Amino acid sequence: MKYITIIVATSGKNLELAHQFKKQLGDDSTHVDILNVVDLDLPLYASVHESKYVALDLVGSQIEKLKKNSGLVVLVPEYNGGLPPSIPNFFAWVSRATKDWRECFNNKPCAIGTYSAGGGSNAMALLRLQLSYMGLNVIGRQIVTNSSRPQDEAGIEAISAILKKQI
Numbered sequence: 001m002k003y004i005t006i007i008v009a010t011s012g013k014n015l016e017l018a019h020q021f022k023k024q025l026g027d028d029s030t031h032v033d034i035l036n037v038v039d040l041d042l043p044l045y046a047s048v049h050e051s052k053y054v055a056l057d058l059v060g061s062q063i064e065k066l067k068k069n070s071g072l073v074v075l076v077p078e079y080n081g082g083l084p085p086s087i088p089n090f091f092a093w094v095s096r097a098t099k100d101w102r103e104c105f106n107n108k109p110c111a112i113g114t115y116s117a118g119g120g121s122n123a124m125a126l127l128r129l130q131l132s133y134m135g136l137n138v139i140g141r142q143i144v145t146n147s148s149r150p151q152d153e154a155g156i157e158a159i160s161a162i163l164k165k166q167i
Helices: 013-025 047-051 055-068 086-097 121-133 153-166
Strands: 002-008 030-036 071-075 109-115 143-145
Touching (some): 002 013, 002 055, 013 030, 030 055, 071 153
Parallel strands (some): 002 030, 109 143
């Protein structure tokens, strides 16, 4: 069995996009989970908080899922020309929870996408940069959609096929 986690940073349109991906990716040989990092309600990471919170307690169950993953999909809205704070915050807590946090990400294929009112291209560039740094192999094709540019189901299908070939 192969495992894919779709990480999403909103309860809005990007969550709808996550469900579209799940529908395309899931089958008898692939289990797909959606992880909405907003639902984790994580405190803002700062080194001073490490004495107040135990990172492993906050994100330990997510780390176990990430370790067994064959691939990821990360979907985010664009906030003020950047990433929503919940995404880098989640990755910060993951990086502080284990000695080898990269084992959650190294050499795994990853698709990215956005539903963003402002276009989303800045968020995609920043997300691609961060995920690549973390060790993920980010697929070249991405999903960028908004209210004036409806999502093309064929695009989700094509990116899902690429991701499944790489896992």
